[in-house]
Amino acid sequence: MQYIEFHEEKCIACDLCSGVCSLNKLGRVQPAGACIRVTRDMSESFGAMRCSVCDMTHDRECVESCPADALVWDEAAGVVRFIEEECTHCEACVEACPNVRLDAVSDRIMICDLCDGDPLCVKWCPEGALTWGGAS
Amino acid sequence: MTYAGYAGKFLTVDLSSGAIGSLPLGDELAEMYLGGRGFVAKLLYDMLPRGIDPLGPENVIVFANGPATGTLIPTASRIAVGVKSPLTGTISASYIGGHFGPELKFAGWDGIIITGASDHPVSLVIDDREARLEDAGHLWGKDTLESQRLLQEELGDDFRLGAIGPGGENGVLYATFMHVQHAAGRGGPGAVFGSKKLKAVAVRGSGGIAVSLPQAEYIASCKELHDIIMENPVRPAFRWAGTTGMLPVVNASVGLPYRNHQDDQAPDVGPIHNDEIAKYVKRYEACSGCNVICGSVVEFERKGRKYRSERIEHESVFALGPNCGIVDLPAIMEANYLCDLIGIDTMTAGGSISWAMEMTQRGLLTSADTDGLDFSFGNADVLREAVLKIGNREGFGGVLALGSRGAAKRLGKGAEYAMQVKGLELSAYAPRAFTGMGLSYATTARGADHNKAFTVAAEFLGVLGDYDRYDLEGKAHLVKTMQDSTAIIDSLIMCMFTVDLGISVDLYARCASLPTGMEITADEVYTIGERINTLERLFNIEEGFTRADDALPARFAKEAAPSDPGAHTLDVATVLDEYYTEREWDAAGKPRPELLARLGIA
Numbered sequence: 001m002q003y004i005e006f007h008e009e010k011c012i013a014c015d016l017c018s019g020v021c022s023l024n025k026l027g028r029v030q031p032a033g034a035c036i037r038v039t040r041d042m043s044e045s046f047g048a049m050r051c052s053v054c055d056m057t058h059d060r061e062c063v064e065s066c067p068a069d070a071l072v073w074d075e076a077a078g079v080v081r082f083i084e085e086e087c088t089h090c091e092a093c094v095e096a097c098p099n100v101r102l103d104a105v106s107d108r109i110m111i112c113d114l115c116d117g118d119p120l121c122v123k124w125c126p127e128g129a130l131t132w133g134g135a136s
Numbered sequence: 137m138t139y140a141g142y143a144g145k146f147l148t149v150d151l152s153s154g155a156i157g158s159l160p161l162g163d164e165l166a167e168m169y170l171g172g173r174g175f176v177a178k179l180l181y182d183m184l185p186r187g188i189d190p191l192g193p194e195n196v197i198v199f200a201n202g203p204a205t206g207t208l209i210p211t212a213s214r215i216a217v218g219v220k221s222p223l224t225g226t227i228s229a230s231y232i233g234g235h236f237g238p239e240l241k242f243a244g245w246d247g248i249i250i251t252g253a254s255d256h257p258v259s260l261v262i263d264d265r266e267a268r269l270e271d272a273g274h275l276w277g278k279d280t281l282e283s284q285r286l287l288q289e290e291l292g293d294d295f296r297l298g299a300i301g302p303g304g305e306n307g308v309l310y311a312t313f314m315h316v317q318h319a320a321g322r323g324g325p326g327a328v329f330g331s332k333k334l335k336a337v338a339v340r341g342s343g344g345i346a347v348s349l350p351q352a353e354y355i356a357s358c359k360e361l362h363d364i365i366m367e368n369p370v371r372p373a374f375r376w377a378g379t380t381g382m383l384p385v386v387n388a389s390v391g392l393p394y395r396n397h398q399d400d401q402a403p404d405v406g407p408i409h410n411d412e413i414a415k416y417v418k419r420y421e422a423c424s425g426c427n428v429i430c431g432s433v434v435e436f437e438r439k440g441r442k443y444r445s446e447r448i449e450h451e452s453v454f455a456l457g458p459n460c461g462i463v464d465l466p467a468i469m470e471a472n473y474l475c476d477l478i479g480i481d482t483m484t485a486g487g488s489i490s491w492a493m494e495m496t497q498r499g500l501l502t503s504a505d506t507d508g509l510d511f512s513f514g515n516a517d518v519l520r521e522a523v524l525k526i527g528n529r530e531g532f533g534g535v536l537a538l539g540s541r542g543a544a545k546r547l548g549k550g551a552e553y554a555m556q557v558k559g560l561e562l563s564a565y566a567p568r569a570f571t572g573m574g575l576s577y578a579t580t581a582r583g584a585d586h587n588k589a590f591t592v593a594a595e596f597l598g599v600l601g602d603y604d605r606y607d608l609e610g611k612a613h614l615v616k617t618m619q620d621s622t623a624i625i626d627s628l629i630m631c632m633f634t635v636d637l638g639i640s641v642d643l644y645a646r647c648a649s650l651p652t653g654m655e656i657t658a659d660e661v662y663t664i665g666e667r668i669n670t671l672e673r674l675f676n677i678e679e680g681f682t683r684a685d686d687a688l689p690a691r692f693a694k695e696a697a698p699s700d701p702g703a704h705t706l707d708v709a710t711v712l713d714e715y716y717t718e719r720e721w722d723a724a725g726k727p728r729p730e731l732l733a734r735l736g737i738a
Contacts, residue, residue, distance in 0.1 A: 009419060010420075012419075012420050012421055012422040012429055012431075013235070013421060013422060013424075014422040014423070014424060014425060014426050014427065014429075015235070015238070015424045015425065016208070016425060016427070019206075019208050019425065020208060020355060022344065023208060023347070023351050023354065023355060024351050024352075024355060026344060027346070027350075027351050028344030028345055028346050028347070029206055029207055029208060029344060029345045029347065030242065030342075030343060030344030030345070031242065032242065032341070032342040032343075033342070033344065039293060039294070040293070041293075042285075042288050042293040045281070045433075045444045045445075046418075046419070046421070046433040046444065046446075104342050104343075105342075105343060105344055120355070123359075124359070124362070126362075126366065126422075126427035126429065127420065127429070
């Protein structure tokens with residue numbers, strides 16, 4: 001199983017990960033709609049960074065929550081796939097898991113598919129705060 | 137709007153009536169002025185009546201993004217904040233890094249045009265396409281970080297914020313608008329916010345920005361630009377020491393102004409160097425879309441007071457440090473942090489304090505004039521007190537709140553010790569040691585700003601040519617072309633540091649065309665830059681500025697720096713005609729009609 005690892009102390013809040021992810025998946029730069037989201041704990045001065053992206057632990061609560069067949073476990077790739085035509089826009093998956101996101105512009109469900117094995121967010125991170133985790 | 141990259145609209149807010157609306161961004165404005173500083177120049181030139189009081193309701197605040205903002209173009213996160221400056225009376229744009237600009241564009245706006253004045257404190261809250269004014273009475277009087285913290289609590293973590301502090305509320309002429317600890321500072325936009333009772337601006341954007349190419353092609357093209365910066369040998373220095381890494385190097389070369397520019401070298405900069413500054417670093421910080429990473433969070437202590445802050449920058453260290461004869465790093469960092477809290481520009485604050493110190497040295501000020509404070513050069517303890525008094529405009533702080541030129545005028549003495557051009561204090565590069573910087577300080581529309589033609593790159597760092605730093609030969613041309621190319625960087629808007637990190641004018645043209653689809657060559661980049669500089673010049677001329685205002689303090693032509701073995705002086709008046717000729721301005725410094733016709737300004 002492979003997944004994206006987040007190293008909090010290295011994150012510099014540049015937002016390049018969510019920028020490049022959204023452009024790749026949606027055709028526009030839109031961090032709020034990206035599969036990965038990095039935010040800051042604003043309750044203290046320069047608080048800790050938090051990263052929200054599918055952790056690939058595959059409890060698959062998103063899949064189980066889906067009343068249609070819009071979220072499907074792709075065992076070969078080790079990721080959950082979103083099938084747009086099947087989606088009923090009920091947003092149960094967004095409720096079920098904080099790492100599933102809704103793109104407000106296209107009403108599309110966003111979930112990390114590891115860019116088919118070559119994640120752009122990892123490639124673009126200038127500080128190595130995002131790395132490949134796990135064995136293949 | 138035909139072009140991608142832009143949001144296509146400005147938000148308009150009239151604080152007098154509370155009316156909120158929008159103004160479409162037309163193709164012609166984008167083609168002629170590109171964005172950022174160009175939009176500020178055009179909008180303020182067209183909107184402002186001549187001769188207005190900068191702190192009256194007629195002044196206009198323009199926030200302007202550029203076409204590259206938030207589009208993955210490296211460092212394109214800065215937003216311009218333009219006003220008629222209360223410090224200088226010139227047109228003036230200041231720039232904030234961080235995350236505010238991209239967020240505003242994600243919300244659907246290329247900028248904000250703020251007119252009128254409110255009769256009570258308000259915050260402007262922008263939630264995607266919806267905007268509203270909220271009462272800010274409970275924030276008034278609070279410092280910039282506390283104001284942002286309270287507003288953040290009220291609105292939620294996903295808003296990006298900026299606020300003024302007591303400096304802006306009290307009308308300190310060089311007050312800042314702060315986004316976290318990023319300042320829109322020079323020229324005092326915060327005082328204009330204060331005069332309009334606009335305490336804070338908050339924005340949340342969930343939308344997207346279209347770009348001109350299919351995603352795979354666009355991502356590959358942007359990655360090439362990021363890699364140029366990533367692989368540049370200078371990049372690690374920015375990351376390691378921030379901007380202050382340059383200071384000891386410049387000082388060793390006899391180019392760092394010391395004790396209010398009386399000398400161009402400090403005998404010893406003590407702890408102001410990379411290794412010492414790095415000790416305070418807790419984590420690194422970047423602006424949105426940036427892989428340079430010049431920022432970091434530091435923790436330090438002074439006299440039992442503990443601070444957690446953004447790391448100090450080169451210009452702030454210089455202005456509050458060596459130029460005041462001070463090398464006590466924690467004292468300088470404390471003063472810098474307090475300037476941020478109160479919301480005043482560190483550079484003019486330092487320049488005003490160093491003026492008071494030279495006045496004291498010459499017996500023109502005594503402690504009776506300064507509420508008992510000891511403004512002797514080297515007195516690190518006075519920084520904290522002086523900054524707090526300036527923010528509150530209390531006693532002698534009220535004099536220093538006018539800047540060095542205004543303070544001298546108020547007291548009727550010491551104008552020759554005010555180290556400023558057009559009212560804006562000089563930066564950290566000694567004009568006698570870098571004559572291109574001297575000419576740039578003298579001729580830049582907003583006054584003595586080091587970032588409008590950073591000729592040190594060509595006179596010292598060996599980037600962009602190899603000019604003799606003392607000789608004026610070729611400098612008129614160098615300054616003119618760098619002012620024009622810089623106007624584009626300020627309009628895209630990218631970070632000035634990219635100049636030192638391998639981004640050439642050809643590549644800036646590419647950074648304009650990639651997101652927008654606009655066809656733009658390096659030549660056209662220069663033409664747009666010329667247009668912006670010329671329109672800013674016209675603004676100033678119509679405000680009464682003349683050739684006589686394109687002058688450095690007299691000291692530099694009369695006295696050499698004692699530490700300079702070559703005993704160089706600088707009289708920029710000797711190249712002013714050459715510079716005007718380069719610019720196609722007449723002998724009085726007015727743009728010629730043929731130039732205005734060529735640039736399409738009429």
